[in-house]
Amino acid sequence: MTLDRKVWRIKVVESRSINRYICDKYGSQGNKGLYGTNPLEKASIDQWIEAEGQSFNPPSSVLVFQLAFAPRMKLKQDENLIRQNEEKLKKVLDVYEKRLGDSQYLAGDEFTLADLSHLPNIQYLVNGTDRAELFTSRENVGRWWGDISNRESWKKFSFPQTPLVGLLCCCRRLATPSPTG
Numbered sequence: 001m002t003l004d005r006k007v008w009r010i011k012v013v014e015s016r017s018i019n020r021y022i023c024d025k026y027g028s029q030g031n032k033g034l035y036g037t038n039p040l041e042k043a044s045i046d047q048w049i050e051a052e053g054q055s056f057n058p059p060s061s062v063l064v065f066q067l068a069f070a071p072r073m074k075l076k077q078d079e080n081l082i083r084q085n086e087e088k089l090k091k092v093l094d095v096y097e098k099r100l101g102d103s104q105y106l107a108g109d110e111f112t113l114a115d116l117s118h119l120p121n122i123q124y125l126v127n128g129t130d131r132a133e134l135f136t137s138r139e140n141v142g143r144w145w146g147d148i149s150n151r152e153s154w155k156k157f158s159f160p161q162t163p164l165v166g167l168l169c170c171c172r173r174l175a176t177p178s179p180t181g
Contacts, residue, residue: 016049019113035113048106048114051092059088060121067129086134093134093141100140104147115148123149123158 012018023035036042062085070077099106107114122145126132136142148154 016053016117019117020049023113031111033110033112034116036107041108041112044107045112045114048112049117051095051106052114052117055092055095056089056118057121059085059092060125063089063129063131064121064124067131068124086131089134093138096144097138097140100144105144111148111151115144119148119154119158 012021020035027035033041036045062081066077066082066085069075096106103109105111105115106118122135126135126145126149135145149158
């Protein structure tokens, strides 16, 4: 994505930054509170986006690759790597469980970009692997997942994961995620 050529020649390639930019640029359209309506809300949303990027995404990405992609690519699954990252993800989800006991969504009582950023990997893990219980076995995380995954906008965007995984695996252009994240 190239931003406003008149002012800067900047390329933004990181999805979280792109999402923030889109929310700021087009905040008056659609969900006006997706990235907060004041500095405190934005700080809370940013905090949970950072938690997703630094704590949730590393183990969940490894699990998505090892459990959803590797079998379809006819690659040997690394059971030790799966076990290690499942334990890491459980610890993160325990923190989320506590937080979601205090609020409906991660950054408060409104759906925000913080919740949205979790959808892709959870979608793969719940619907494309046998690890749905990581999410559904936790009362608050399960409620949250049910809520955010049943949003009309997500239903329009999402699609069955298995055909996509198969298509991507046929191309063999995926790199194995780093075990350390």
